[in-house]
Amino acid sequence: MTLPMAILNDLCPMHVVIDASGHVRQTGPTLAKLVGDDPLEGTRFLERFEVYRPRSVSGMAELLAAAGRKLHLRLRDARRTAMKGVLVPDGRGGAVVKMSFGMGVVDAVRDFALTSRDFEATDLTVEMLYLVEAKSAAMEASRTLNLRLQGAKIAAEERAYTDTLTGLRNRRAADHVLAQAAASDGAFAVLHVDLDFFKDVNDTLGHAAGDRMLRQAAQVMTDLIRKGDMAARVGGDEFVILLSGLSDRGAVSSIARRLIDGIEKPVPFGGRSCTVSASIGIVVVTDPGREPAGILAEADAALYAAKRAGRGRFCFYEPGMTPLADAS
Structure with missing residues (x-):
């Protein structure tokens, strides 16, 4: 039984539903954001996505044969956004492919202006993004502090070697x-x-x-x-x-x-x-x-x-x- 679109969108905002002919019939909202004005619906899945692991996937039969295995794929567009996916057959010759960005999530968030609403509520990606953001903020704070300390050190050394009245060396x-x-x-x-x-x-x-x-x-x-x-x-x-x-x-x-x-x-x-x-x-x-x-x-x-x-x-x-x- 195929899940209603609203349920799939909430549970898995990065998904595609493929029919037995290999055409995309439904797209999650996050994937829709990625493709923008060039929607996936009605196009052939393998014409829009390159599956580069496993290497033998060139048609719907090979795609279904990879059910349960991790798929490595990328969009066939200018950005060549890389993703991970897993395929679940629907019992009627079609399938649902659930996707994620894997380690490229930080680049994807930057490239497509994604927010926490673009991910599943329980997706650990969101927590990882918070950690990345916190780390970036901490590193920036540390860099700023180091620059201030370095500036203070240089200023102190300059004062130690300068005559305050004339501005000449001492x-x-x-x-x-x-x-x-x-x-x-x-x-x-x-x-x-x-x-x-x-x-x-x-x-x-x-x-x-x-x-x-x-x-x-x-x-x-x-x-x-x-x-x-x-x-x-x-x-x-x-x-x-x-x-x-x-x-x-x-x-x-x-x-x-x-x-x-x-x-x-x-x-x-x-x-x-x-x-x-x-x-x-x-x-x-x-x-x-x-x-x-x-x-x-x-x-x-x-x-x-x-x-x-x-x-x-x-x-x-x-x-x-x-x-x-x-x-x-």
Whole structure:
């Protein structure tokens, strides 16, 4: 006895009823959704579905002979949607084929906008879909959290290496970059910059004016250095600049002169004009394996020589120069 269509639709929304001639006489609502404007009713089952396992199915007789076995089939359409099925003969030469998506259910739900109503009420597929959705949501939440943590870590590391007042690198970053440069085979130049007359600005106009001068000096440095160079604030009014790959004294001198000229430009503050200068000690490093502390000591000695020579100028380190701390 053939079940009424409404009962089959509720119990098995993915089914087809085939008559003895192999034509589709009835289609479940979910299968109807899959084929859309090209209905299955009235067409030959094996012309609309390819049975690729078992391989010998080419007609109604072979199809009925596969009763009770798992059928592997796919729609003969552009998407080639794969399905599993089982055939039950109706006793009159026809059959009912119950189908499911198997492992391809996630793709089918996406491709055909299926919902829980497109599956049997007791179908474990629905529960599996909930699990897939929950897993996807959990993975997305985990990915978002990881991105936030990574962003927070990068931001924390950036803050740890940045001078908050000027936005330049800080002493920690300068030590790290200098150590890397000293360990490499490339040449580089180190400029130790100290602002002249900075204390006078602080004493007469206050720390706000001094901060303004520090930020202005930092901007001058940022505008002059190249990508791959480094400018760092390493003390109250002291800065270190590392010029990567640069050992030509003429080129370094040009940069130092432009630094001094830029820093000496008056800066308006509170209706007054603030002016500082800069003294610079320079070390050109061409030998690999130098100790960073030794390089900085030489830059400090050259800086002291520049200040002793009248300030507002630069000096290259020469053997015999005495660091400021050791000067008599």
